[in-house]
Amino acid sequence: MDIRNVVVAGGGVLGSQIAFQSAYKGCNVKVWLRSEGSIDRAKPKFERLKGIYLNTLEAMKTNPAAYCRGLAPKDATPEQLDALKAQVEAAYEGLTLTTSYEEAAADADLVIECIAEDPKQKVAFYTELAKHLPERTIVVTNSSTMLPSAFAQYTGRPEKYLALHFANEIWRNNTAEVMGHAGTDPAAYDAVVAFAEQIGMIPLKLHKEQPGYILNSMLVPFLSAAEALLANEVADVETIDRTWQLATGAPIGPFRILDVVGLTTAYNIGMLDPRAADPATVQGKVAAMLKRYIDEGKTGVNAGEGFYKYR
Amino acid sequence: MDIRNVVVAGGGVLGSQIAFQSAYKGCNVKVWLRSEGSIDRAKPKFERLKGIYLNTLEAMKTNPAAYCRGLAPKDATPEQLDALKAQVEAAYEGLTLTTSYEEAAADADLVIECIAEDPKQKVAFYTELAKHLPERTIVVTNSSTMLPSAFAQYTGRPEKYLALHFANEIWRNNTAEVMGHAGTDPAAYDAVVAFAEQIGMIPLKLHKEQPGYILNSMLVPFLSAAEALLANEVADVETIDRTWQLATGAPIGPFRILDVVGLTTAYNIGMLDPRAADPATVQGKVAAMLKRYIDEGKTGVNAGEGFYKYR
Ligand SMILES: NC(=O)c1ccc[n+]([C@@H]2O[C@H](COP(=O)([O-])OP(=O)(O)OC[C@H]3O[C@@H](n4cnc5c(N)ncnc54)[C@H](O)[C@@H]3O)[C@@H](O)[C@H]2O)c1
Numbered sequence: 001m002d003i004r005n006v007v008v009a010g011g012g013v014l015g016s017q018i019a020f021q022s023a024y025k026g027c028n029v030k031v032w033l034r035s036e037g038s039i040d041r042a043k044p045k046f047e048r049l050k051g052i053y054l055n056t057l058e059a060m061k062t063n064p065a066a067y068c069r070g071l072a073p074k075d076a077t078p079e080q081l082d083a084l085k086a087q088v089e090a091a092y093e094g095l096t097l098t099t100s101y102e103e104a105a106a107d108a109d110l111v112i113e114c115i116a117e118d119p120k121q122k123v124a125f126y127t128e129l130a131k132h133l134p135e136r137t138i139v140v141t142n143s144s145t146m147l148p149s150a151f152a153q154y155t156g157r158p159e160k161y162l163a164l165h166f167a168n169e170i171w172r173n174n175t176a177e178v179m180g181h182a183g184t185d186p187a188a189y190d191a192v193v194a195f196a197e198q199i200g201m202i203p204l205k206l207h208k209e210q211p212g213y214i215l216n217s218m219l220v221p222f223l224s225a226a227e228a229l230l231a232n233e234v235a236d237v238e239t240i241d242r243t244w245q246l247a248t249g250a251p252i253g254p255f256r257i258l259d260v261v262g263l264t265t266a267y268n269i270g271m272l273d274p275r276a277a278d279p280a281t282v283q284g285k286v287a288a289m290l291k292r293y294i295d296e297g298k299t300g301v302n303a304g305e306g307f308y309k310y311r
Numbered sequence: 312m313d314i315r316n317v318v319v320a321g322g323g324v325l326g327s328q329i330a331f332q333s334a335y336k337g338c339n340v341k342v343w344l345r346s347e348g349s350i351d352r353a354k355p356k357f358e359r360l361k362g363i364y365l366n367t368l369e370a371m372k373t374n375p376a377a378y379c380r381g382l383a384p385k386d387a388t389p390e391q392l393d394a395l396k397a398q399v400e401a402a403y404e405g406l407t408l409t410t411s412y413e414e415a416a417a418d419a420d421l422v423i424e425c426i427a428e429d430p431k432q433k434v435a436f437y438t439e440l441a442k443h444l445p446e447r448t449i450v451v452t453n454s455s456t457m458l459p460s461a462f463a464q465y466t467g468r469p470e471k472y473l474a475l476h477f478a479n480e481i482w483r484n485n486t487a488e489v490m491g492h493a494g495t496d497p498a499a500y501d502a503v504v505a506f507a508e509q510i511g512m513i514p515l516k517l518h519k520e521q522p523g524y525i526l527n528s529m530l531v532p533f534l535s536a537a538e539a540l541l542a543n544e545v546a547d548v549e550t551i552d553r554t555w556q557l558a559t560g561a562p563i564g565p566f567r568i569l570d571v572v573g574l575t576t577a578y579n580i581g582m583l584d585p586r587a588a589d590p591a592t593v594q595g596k597v598a599a600m601l602k603r604y605i606d607e608g609k610t611g612v613n614a615g616e617g618f619y620k621y622r
C-alpha cells in the first residue's frame with residue numbers, strides 16, 4: 001500500500017506540522033480546513049514552519065547541536081542540506097489548502113485527523129468525510145487523549161482506522177506512536193508504520209489500545225508524582241529536578257519537562273481526575289499550585305517563564 | 312557541631328559502603344556489628360571496596376568515563392589521585408569493627424543505622440544503643456522504606472534523630488537525601504547536611520517526612536507504569552525504553568533502570584500493594600510477570616540478565 005496522497009484535517013499546532021513534514025518528505029498534501037477563516041489562520045503557520053526548516057537545515061551545516069532527526073540523516077553534507085532546503089521550498093509551494101470535503105477526499109491514500117480534541121467535532125468530521133472517501137483510504141487520528149475504538153464506527157472503514165500520534169515539533173521530536181483498535185486490519189497498521197518512516201518519523205508500535213499511548217502512560221504518573229512533592233512542600237523545584245538528574249543521568253528533571261509540556265496542559269490533565277476538585281486531596285493541592293503559576297502567566301517555556309525563567 | 316567520630320551500625324551492602332566512604336573522607340569510623348559472624352562477613356566487603364576505590368582512582372588518571380563524583384574533584388591531577396589512593400589505604404587500616412555497644416557509642420558524634428529493613432530489629436537496636444550514647448550524639452537511619460517518626464521515640468533523642476538516605480555504590484551515586492521528622496531539631500538537621508557534604512555526598516534536602524523520599528516517590532510510579540505497559544502487552548521492552556529515551560533525552564529507559572535496581576526489589580515493592588495478590592488486576596499481572604523473570608534467574612544486571620542480557 002503506497003501512501004502518496006495525504007490529507008491533513010486541521011491546521012492547528014500539530015496539523016500544520018504534520019502537513020508540512022509530509023510535504024517536505026515528498027507527499028502530495030492537502031490540508032482540509034473548516035472555513036475560509038481557518039485558511040487565513042493556517043497560512044502564517046506554514047510560513048513560520050518554512051522558516052524554521054530552512055534555518056535549521058542551514059544551521060546543521062556548521063552546528064551539530066542544531067541537528068533535527070526528522071529533517072536529514074546525521075551525516076548530511078552541505079550539498080545535501082542545500083538540496084533539502086530546495087525540498088522545503090517545494091513543500092511550501094505544493095501545499096493545497098481547501099475547505100471542500102470532495103476535493104480533499106477524492107484521491108486520498110491517507111487522512112490524518114488533527115482537529116481539536118473534542119469528540120463531537122471529531123464524530124461530525126468523520127461522518128461527513130466517510131461520504132466522500134474512496135474505499136481504499138486509511139484514516140488515522142492524532143488524538144492525544146481519545147481512543148480509536150471510540151470513533152472507528154463513524155469512519156465507514158473501522159478496519160482501516162487507527163491512531164498515529166505525533167509529538168509537538170515533529171521535525172525534531174520525530175516519534176510517532178502507532179496504535180490500532182481491536183478491529184484494525186494489520187495491513188492498514190503496517191501501511192501506517194511504513195508511512196511514518198517515509199516521512200522521517202520513528203514509529204513506536206503499540207500492540208493494543210492504551211489511553212495515553214506509551215509515553216504519556218509513563219510521563220503523566222511521573223510528572224504527577226513530582227508535582228505532588230512540590231505541592232506538599234516536601235522539597236523545592238531545583239532539588240526535585242536535581243535528584244532525578246543525579247539518580248538517573250537524565251539531562252533534565254520533571255519541572256523542566258513540565259515547562260516544555262506547558263503548565264496549562266498539565267493542569268488540564270490533572271483536572272481529569274475528579275479528586276482534583278477537592279482542595280484537601282493531593283490532586284487538589286497540585287491543581288491549586290498549577291493554577292497559581294498559570295494565573296501569574298507562568299505557563300512554561302513558551303511564556304518565557306514556568307517553574308524556571310527562560311528570558 | 313563537628314562530626315568526626317562516626318559509627319555505622321550494620322555491615323551489609325550499604326553499611327559497608329557508608330563506613331568505607333566516611334573513613335576515606337577522614338572520619339574515625341567504627342562499624343558496629345551484631346556478632347563475630349557478622350564481622351567475618353563484613354571483612355571481605357571492605358577488602359572489595361578498597362580494591363574498587365584504588366582501581367577507580369587509578370583509572371581516573373587516564374579515563375574520563377571512570378570518574379566517580381564521590382571520590383575526587385573532576386579536575387584532580389595524577390599526583391592528587393595518588394594522594395587519594397593513600398587515603399584509601401589509611402581508611403581501610405583505620406576501620407574498627409566491634410560488637411560492643413559501649414565501645415561503639417562511647418565517643419560517637421554520629422551513628423548511622425544501616426541494619427536490615429526490619430522494624431523490630433531496628434527498634435531493638437535503638438533501644439539498646441540509647442543506653443550507651445552520649446547526649447550530644449546524632450542518630451540517623453538509612454532506611455529506604457520506613458519513616459524516622461516511627462523510630463524517634465526509641466532513640467532517647469528524638470530531636471537529634473532523622474534520616475540520611477544513601478544510594479547504592481555511594482562513591483559513584485553520591486546523593487544523600489536528608490529528611491527529619493516533625494520533632495527533628497534544625498541544628499541536628501543542618502549538622503547532618505554538613506556531614507553529608509564532608510564525606511563527598513550531594514545532600515538533597517526534604518522539608519518534610521515523605522515515604523520514599525524524593526527519588527523513590529517519582530521512580531516507583533514511573534517504573535510501575537512501565538511495568539504495567541509490559542505486563543498488559545501494550546508494547547515490548549525495547550519500544551517502551553526507546554520511547555522514553557527519544558521523548559525525554561534520557562540515557563536509559565525504565566527497563567534498564569529496573570535491571571540496575573534489581574527485579575527482586577521491584578517485585579517486593581510491588582507486593583506492598585494489596586492489589587498485587589489479585590491476578591486479575593494490573594498490579595497482579597505485573598507481579599506475575601516479575602516473578603517469571605525472577606524464577607528464571609533474570610533478576611537484573613548483577614545476575615547478568617534481567618530484561619536485557621549483560622554477559
Ligand atoms: N498540541 C500538541 O502538542 C499535540 C500533540 C499530539 C497530538 N495532539 C492532538 O492533535 C489534535 C489537534 O491538536 P492541536 O494542538 O493541533 O490543536 P489546535 O487547537 O492547535 O488545532 C485544532 C485545529 O482543529 C480545527 N478545528 C477545530 N474544530 C474543528 C471542527 N469542528 N472541524 C474541523 N476542524 C476543527 C481548528 O481550526 C484547528 O485548525 C488533537 O487531537 C490533539 O490531541 C496535539
Ligand SMILES: NC(=O)c1ccc[n+]([C@@H]2O[C@H](COP(=O)([O-])OP(=O)(O)OC[C@H]3O[C@@H](n4cnc5c(N)ncnc54)[C@H](O)[C@@H]3O)[C@@H](O)[C@H]2O)c1
Nearest residue numbers: 321322323324325326345425426427428432453454455479
Ligand atoms: N541496598 C540498597 O541499595 C539500599 C539503599 C539505600 C538504603 N538502604 C537501607 O539500608 C539498610 C541496610 O540495607 P542493606 O542493603 O545494607 O542490607 P543488608 O541486608 O545488605 O545488610 C543488613 C545488615 O544488617 C545486619 N543486621 C541484620 N539484622 C540485624 C540486627 N537485628 N541487629 C544488627 N544488625 C543486623 C546484617 O548482618 C547486615 O550487616 C536498610 O534500612 C535499607 O533500607 C539500602
